[in-house]
Amino acid sequence: MSLVFATDSNNTVYCGTHLGLFKTTDNGNNWFQSNSFQDTAISSILIDAANNIFVGTGYYDNGNGVYYSSDGGNNWIHLGLEGKVVLSLAFDSNRTLYAGTKQDGLFKTANMGQTWIQHQSGIEGVEVFRLKINSQGHILVGSENEGVYSSTDGGETFTQIGLPISHIQNIDFSPDKNFIFASTPSGVQRYNRTTEIWENKGLSEVEAVSVSPSGELYAATFTDGIYRSSNNGDSWEFISNDVIERYNFKAITDSILIDAAYPNLRISTNAGSSWNTTSIRSSPFRSAILYEKNTETIFIHGFLNQSKIFYTSNYGQSFSEILAPTSISSKNGLAINSLNDLFYSSTQGDNQFYGIYHLNYPYQNWIKLYSGITYSIKIDYDNIIYASVNNGVISSEDNGNNWEIIFNENASRAFAQDLNIDDNILFIATNSYGLYELQIPTNIMEENNLLLSYQLYQNYPNPFNPFTKIKFSVPKSEIVQIKVYDILGKEIKTILKEFKQAGNYEVELDASNLPSGIYFYRMISGDYSETKKMILLR
Known part of the structure; x- marks a missing residue:
């Protein structure tokens, strides 16, 4: 976690760390730790005009709400929100205290914690990492991953403004292509391509979104289960939560669902009414799912004694297997071209194994096409390969023999978790800077024809x-x-x-x-x- 600082009118500096609260009265030459918060993360500090100190506790977990001291931190009073991770604090002009939490929205109290009122309409699952209130009472919420939200009604409702979402696991499209759905830590984000507006549609810690052929939207969360929506995310139906963790999910057809969960991958043949657990083990680094519609073949990266790619043409009744070229890939690390050749991207491991691999049908020997960490891979209808690597997005028009960089915005600080294509537009979903659109030049097709x-x-x-x-x-x-x-x-x-x-x-x-x-x-x-x-x- 980052350090947080606050200074009172006596120039005493307070510092919140993951190990507790510290203060210095001599410009940092000597520091003294508060005995009340040893080994307790302090994520926010607020000091009022009377030098009263308010702190929010917890960071990833182990939060215990808000504490208050009126004597320079010697003694503390618990103001409530027990069990909550409090990331930010602010007063409005009426001295109503607001507390922004990790997953539970915004709380406020007008009586020093005797009662708290919760607000999370529009910020469901959003980490309220920063909190500011202006003189008119307008509230601005800054999320570490999901941009900026605004409320003009005292926190009753929030609207996302300005900065877009940032950390995206994967994206999918509605059947009419008007909506883009993104899986993010703060829930399902929906982008309307007509109005160009993002909306948070609820849930939290969403690992994957997937849209069935008929338009059913599925959202798979890390620990809170699988949800389904028949109205593009406006409301959700709970489906299942029979596993400890899940890493990836895909709606293959209207009835066939694949759940890359811990400890074992599961398959449903009845739209989630029941599940069959396979012997294939899943993990955060072995959870890629790929469906080849023409042959109705499902490919899954998993683990069974060794890292392998399993494939089935009968929806999981039986599996064939291929030894994977490396042990670790991303959830978007498999692709297939129109010749049924398989492509695999290696995300982590020894340096000599990083890269993109190609396996000719009928799947015998892997050939390495590119050396370097590769996060996701996509192949379009013309067999042009697109891949996310450390220095941006690269493409190849000759089956991986030659590569060129086609996108490198913020590449030194972010990478593309997912790549998707619609109507000559390459969508690049990043881990830190949101979603980008890249127009694929039409002259690529023309150049390809010249080389035919x-x-x-x-x-x-x-x-x-x-x-x-x-x-x-x-x-x-x-x-x-x-x-x-x-x-x-x-x-x-x-x-x-x-x-x-x-x-x-x-x-x-x-x-x-x-x-x-x-x-x-x-x-x-x-x-x-x-x-x-x-x-x-x-």
């Missing part, structure tokens, strides 16, 4: 049943055909025959009417042709 060559990619998934996707690239505008043949070379299906502009494309094969077996697919475009093998396995 004829390319037919391996289908994914492979083996498949009965649907699979085939991606291909053409460098110029012309007729493109993709045909399917059986093992004897007999043409059995044409899945594409149309004019295409230069670019990257993807088609889907429906093999519902075909028997199991080995098949071949062939791309023909101008003088170019290429054939690849695929397996239909029922």
Whole structure:
């Protein structure tokens, strides 16, 4: 914690530390500790015109409210708020004493602690780290992580003003993309992209937010359980709190939920009505969850004897596993491209293991693409990789062979916890400076087209049943055909025959009417042709 200081009219200086309260009467040459607060954190000191001293106790925990001394700190009277961590104190012009707490909002007393009135409308879960009241009675609350709030009605209600939220764990979008939801220590923050206004929607210590396909908003807190909202966070329904701690959460479908909790990861197949506990162990450094919609495959970073990545295509009925390249990654440290290749970012560990790793489908050998601490990774529809590293956000257009810095604002003091993409905008959620938007230049697409060559990619998934996707690239505008043949070379299906502009494309094969077996697919475009093998396995 930071040191806090206050000086009375006799030039006696009081200092609050995590070990108690100290004072000096000779400009710091000698310090004397108060016997009343040994090993008790003092987070705030307020001295009035009569040299009465008020202190707030606690910091992370072990708070015991507010104390008062009228004799220079020799004797103390407890004014209440027992068990509360009090981070800030202030008087208004009527000598009403206000106390800002760690998680319980703002309290005020007009009778020296005989009765306290609690106010937290608009600041639910906010750490009231700093507190100022002007001569008109307007209250300003400064939070260490969530910006500045204002009240003009004596604390009855607060509105966030000026500075945006700062510490964000992850973000997600409403289905219509009008709202952005952010998980923060002081709750779920909602940003309206039309009005450009942030709102605190309640809860506290939120580790992850996730929106289901139908728009159900889930908020997973560290120790207080999982909550669900059907109205974009305006009200919450409690779902579950059967674990000690949780580190990450994802709504895969409207019914499939993944809870990276301690000690073991859990899966619900009925929207949280019941949970199945797996043998996969979760931790703050092994809790990444990734869902690949095309193959309906869930990837989870966990621990079972060793650090591994587990994946399932049957919503957790069975798992396959891959040995992870390092033991530690972030909750946003997994990504997958359109070829079903897996990417992993290493956050902590030995220096030689920091970085970004790539695993070609069908998942055999990891290749290191980048050296350095990496906090999060994201891949867009054109297979451009974005990653948060120590010196900002980097990107690669050639599968990690070359990297360039595309964002480095406040990079020396903050890093991006999460990256997300919507409509050519890269959203960068940082651990100290809030949420940034970065417009992805449209000329990236144009440049990519200039570098295109004829390319037919391996289908994914492979083996498949009965649907699979085939991606291909053409460098110029012309007729493109993709045909399917059986093992004897007999043409059995044409899945594409149309004019295409230069670019990257993807088609889907429906093999519902075909028997199991080995098949071949062939791309023909101008003088170019290429054939690849695929397996239909029922």
